[in-house]
Amino acid sequence: xxxxxxxxxxxxxxxxxxxxxxxxxxxxxxxxxxxxxxxxxxxxxxxxxxxxxxxxxxxxxxxxxxxxxxxxxxxxxxxxxxxxxxxxxxxxxxxxxxxxxxxxxxxxxxxxxxxxxxxxxxxxxxxxxxxxxxxxxxxxxxxxxxxxxxxxxxxxxxxxxxxxxxxxxxxxxxxxxxxxxxxxxxxxxxxxxxxxxxxxxxxxxxxxxxxxxxxxxxxxxxxxxxxxxxxxxxxxxxxxxxxxxxxxxxxxxxxxxxxxxxxxxxxxxxxxxxxxxxxxxxxxxxxxxxxxxxxxxxxxxxxxxxxxxxxxxxxxxxxxxxxxxxxxxxxxxxxxxxxxxxxxxxxxxxxxxxxxxxxxxxxxxxxxxxxxxxxxxxxxxxxxxx
Amino acid sequence: xxxxxxxxxxxxxxxxxxxxxxxxxxxxxxxxxxxxxxxxxxxxxxxxxxxxxxxxxxxxxxxxxxxxxxxxxxxxxxxxxxxxxxxxxxxxxxxxxxxxxxxxxxxxxxxxxxxxxxxxxxxxxxxxxxxxxxxxxxxxxxxxxxxxxxxxxxxxxxxxxxxxxxxxxxxxxxxxxxxxxxxxxxxxxxxxxxxxxxxxxxxxxxxxxxxxxxxxxxxxxxxxxxxxxxxxxxxxxxxxxxxxxxxxxxxxxxxxxxxxxxxxxxxxxxxxxxxxxxxxxxxxxxxxxxxxxxxxxxxxxxxxxxxxxxxxxxxxxxxxxxxxxxxxxxxxxxxxxxxxxxxxxxxxxxxxxxxxxxxxxxxxxxxxxxxxxxxxxxxxxxxxxx
Numbered sequence: 001x002x003x004x005x006x007x008x009x010x011x012x013x014x015x016x017x018x019x020x021x022x023x024x025x026x027x028x029x030x031x032x033x034x035x036x037x038x039x040x041x042x043x044x045x046x047x048x049x050x051x052x053x054x055x056x057x058x059x060x061x062x063x064x065x066x067x068x069x070x071x072x073x074x075x076x077x078x079x080x081x082x083x084x085x086x087x088x089x090x091x092x093x094x095x096x097x098x099x100x101x102x103x104x105x106x107x108x109x110x111x112x113x114x115x116x117x118x119x120x121x122x123x124x125x126x127x128x129x130x131x132x133x134x135x136x137x138x139x140x141x142x143x144x145x146x147x148x149x150x151x152x153x154x155x156x157x158x159x160x161x162x163x164x165x166x167x168x169x170x171x172x173x174x175x176x177x178x179x180x181x182x183x184x185x186x187x188x189x190x191x192x193x194x195x196x197x198x199x200x201x202x203x204x205x206x207x208x209x210x211x212x213x214x215x216x217x218x219x220x221x222x223x224x225x226x227x228x229x230x231x232x233x234x235x236x237x238x239x240x241x242x243x244x245x246x247x248x249x250x251x252x253x254x255x256x257x258x259x260x261x262x263x264x265x266x267x268x269x270x271x272x273x274x275x276x277x278x279x280x281x282x283x284x285x286x287x288x289x290x291x292x293x294x295x296x297x298x299x300x301x302x303x304x305x306x307x308x309x310x311x312x313x314x315x316x317x318x319x320x321x322x323x324x325x326x327x328x329x330x331x332x333x334x335x336x337x338x339x340x341x342x343x344x345x346x347x348x349x350x351x352x353x354x355x356x357x358x359x360x361x362x363x364x365x366x367x368x369x370x371x372x373x374x375x376x377x378x379x380x381x382x383x384x385x386x
Numbered sequence: 387x388x389x390x391x392x393x394x395x396x397x398x399x400x401x402x403x404x405x406x407x408x409x410x411x412x413x414x415x416x417x418x419x420x421x422x423x424x425x426x427x428x429x430x431x432x433x434x435x436x437x438x439x440x441x442x443x444x445x446x447x448x449x450x451x452x453x454x455x456x457x458x459x460x461x462x463x464x465x466x467x468x469x470x471x472x473x474x475x476x477x478x479x480x481x482x483x484x485x486x487x488x489x490x491x492x493x494x495x496x497x498x499x500x501x502x503x504x505x506x507x508x509x510x511x512x513x514x515x516x517x518x519x520x521x522x523x524x525x526x527x528x529x530x531x532x533x534x535x536x537x538x539x540x541x542x543x544x545x546x547x548x549x550x551x552x553x554x555x556x557x558x559x560x561x562x563x564x565x566x567x568x569x570x571x572x573x574x575x576x577x578x579x580x581x582x583x584x585x586x587x588x589x590x591x592x593x594x595x596x597x598x599x600x601x602x603x604x605x606x607x608x609x610x611x612x613x614x615x616x617x618x619x620x621x622x623x624x625x626x627x628x629x630x631x632x633x634x635x636x637x638x639x640x641x642x643x644x645x646x647x648x649x650x651x652x653x654x655x656x657x658x659x660x661x662x663x664x665x666x667x668x669x670x671x672x673x674x675x676x677x678x679x680x681x682x683x684x685x686x687x688x689x690x691x692x693x694x695x696x697x698x699x700x701x702x703x704x705x706x707x708x709x710x711x712x713x714x715x716x717x718x719x720x721x722x723x724x725x726x727x728x729x730x731x732x733x734x735x736x737x738x739x740x741x742x743x744x745x746x747x748x749x750x751x752x753x754x755x756x757x758x759x760x761x762x763x764x765x766x767x768x769x770x771x772x
Binding site for chain 2: 002003004007008010018025028030032033037038041064067076193199218220221222223248252259262324330
């Protein structure tokens with residue numbers, strides 16, 4: 001039997017809705033990973049990533065794995081056993097990084113904040129100065145809570161210690177203002193299935209020269225060894241050599257990423273950020289009318305991920321289940337300490353538009369036994385205010 | 387600009403030609419990685435993999451990475467630093483595994499054979515008995531040379547030492563006779579882009595209970611930690627629990643793998659092996675007529691990969707380039723010590739059929755200045771003899 005899938009509107013924490021033109025790109029005929037025609041596409045993808053990351057880094061490429069594979073690659077290449085690494089933790093993904101750093105043998109210095117709040121950047125700066133720091137890591141967009149982390153002062157503190165500034169921008173990438181070079185980020189990873197609207201399977205990655213100096217080809221992992229990966233991905237022209245075979249790149253996934261980056265380019269990064277901000281605010285207002293307050297305080301919200309508190313008298317899992325099964329709309333529940341106490345709604349790429357949001361608001365109103373009209377009015381007003 | 391790709395017939399070492407119905411499956415709408423509908427597909431994929439691997443192992447799933455990621459996952463979970471691991475090396479992929487084992491801190495005991503020959507299994511058995519062996523690894527189908535490795539006696543020797551028998555079947559999987567359980571293999575990895583004809587991006591993987599006992603959740607890699615991965619992939623029903631989020635699976639790649647496994651199921655594994663054997667022999671005869679002798683001696687050939695020696699008076703890279711640019715046909719060159727001295731022709735999945743082989747033989751005859759007819763006759767005779 002051919003694969004059949006139900007009709008879904010993906011408004012959870014990701015994957016996000018994949019537009020038909022990206023699916024079409026995905027399904028172009030597979031060609032070889034050493035075909036010169038694929039090499040040309042790789043160069044264009046690298047350019048598109050540099051633009052979207054706002055970086056002049058020579059190295060930008062998609063890791064042949066999902067977002068968490070990008071995390072693993074970052075740790076395997078840029079952190080040595082015994083390194084003092086300051087790790088900001090204000091949700092599941094900071095916690096995950098702390099675990100990955102621990103597995104690598106790093107001395108992890110935790111800087112915690114309550115789940116649902118940003119970390120005071122000054123606390124990170126203080127922690128960086130408190131020892132012989134090799135690297136500092138933060139999650140820019142905490143997908144588990146819908147909080148955006150301010151990056152102020154972190155890069156300067158890192159530079160005083162010759163430490164690297166490492167960033168997880170899985171959910172913020174192209175959906176929330178982020179200028180890697182202006183923020184002094186040395187290396188960052190993302191995922192293809194959030195604001196880019198490509199299918200999951202690739203982890204956009206970039207690193208600058210300071211980070212490249214840590215890459216010594218001695219990573220425990222063969223697959224994620226940057227010195228080998230870059231023999232294939234680094235621009236053959238710029239590096240003055242041919243692409244050396246390492247592993248077989250996921251050709252079709254790269255097609256899809258290429259198309260996704262084209263869509264970013266066509267819209268323009270600033271306009272895209274603005275649209276996500278508008279979409280977030282409009283949906284926040286609409287869900288507030290339905291009695292669903294946002295977890296993140298104003299100023300700390302992550303535009304691509306709106307986390308709200310379900311009414312205490314409602315079986316949140318049952319409502320999410322009915323939303324999926326009866327209305328074909330996926331949203332996500334809470335994780336860790338917020339399990340059962342949070343709904344996480346994606347506002348990502350094409351999902352950050354009035355039509356999908358209207359469908360969600362209408363369905364949620366029905367399931368919660370509320371009138372939809374006032375919430376829809378709030379949604380429309382939010383979009384009209386843009 | 388939308389992604390455009392040139393028309394290619396992929397008859398190299400992989401990726402192999404991807405049939406339209408697999409591309410169609412790939413491009414089905416993305417759904418969520420925790421959607422119950424996706425969970426059902428995952429179960430079907432696990433079943434399909436078990437059938438194709440000929441195993442009753444409870445655990446069979448695709449690693450969210452390309453084939454070499456499967457290798458990394460195997461090493462990260464089943465080999466401990468200090469372990470004595472016997473590693474058969476008769477080409478690039480055995481050498482690669484030796485490097486991966488070395489990075490993991492294993493004590494690697496090499497058993498080498500000339501590139502282009504199989505390893506005498508008795509030499510592997512002797513090496514296993516020569517110490518306190520924790521694991522033995524061989525490459526079943528050496529893609530760099532087109533040689534199939536006999537597995538006789540290895541499992542028995544391993545069991546005497548409570549050692550694991552580990553296998554790379556990237557290129558042989560579903561294209562060359564392989565019965566994992568009958569051969570006593572404890573864990574094996576493959577790739578989606580060889581005989582399965584799916585796009586690259588997934589590494590089919592399986593392991594049995596003896597291997598599972600080594601999985602302690604302490605792998606250096608977070609992404610490849612089997613104890614975490616299996617919380618998501620292991621059959622929710624059999625394990626009696628829900629699927630736990632680990633990373634976001636590459637949804638669309640799993641659709642494509644599902645379709646590829648359906649095609650294997652529809653054809654039947656034995657019939658598929660037979661077809662690959664016929665296709666290999668027919669093409670071997672046709673290329674011999676063109677003056678291109680096979681590297682592997684009779685009895686050691688890997689059906690899905692026919693490696694032949696180009697004529698010494700021919701610029702092999704120029705011919706391969708013209709084959710790609712002027713005829714749209716990709717074949718692969720030699721690697722390592724065989725660079726410049728080998729052509730590697732894929733006989734994989736839908737590529738193992740008369741029509742693509744006729745195209746290749748005709749184009750090669752043209753480029754080598756030979757008459758095509760006698761070679762095409764040999765090809766036809768080979769298929770007629772089946």
